[in-house]
Amino acid sequence: KAKLEGQPVLPAHVLDYLLKHPELVPESWKGKLLFFWGTIYRLADGRLYVRYLSWYGGRWVWYCYWLDFDWGEHFPSAVRAS
Numbered sequence: 001k002a003k004l005e006g007q008p009v010l011p012a013h014v015l016d017y018l019l020k021h022p023e024l025v026p027e028s029w030k031g032k033l034l035f036f037w038g039t040i041y042r043l044a045d046g047r048l049y050v051r052y053l054s055w056y057g058g059r060w061v062w063y064c065y066w067l068d069f070d071w072g073e074h075f076p077s078a079v080r081a082s
Helices: 014-020
Strands: 033-044 048-056 059-065
Touching: 014 033, 014 048, 014 059
Parallel strands: none
Antiparallel strands: 033 048, 048 059
């Protein structure tokens, strides 16, 4: 997570747009979980989570991960190209 500081991370409304326009999602993203760190959600109990885009069941869907999850190198983040 610290590696994302200062990076142009994408917000969740981009994820929502891609779900409505799946033809815009690169084929190379299939098989990956792409996190949209530009929007962090908080539940009423205070827990934080981030949404991600995933190819599942022949279509693009979104899920979420808790921020206290054990993060690793295999979780790419969506950032804006410069």
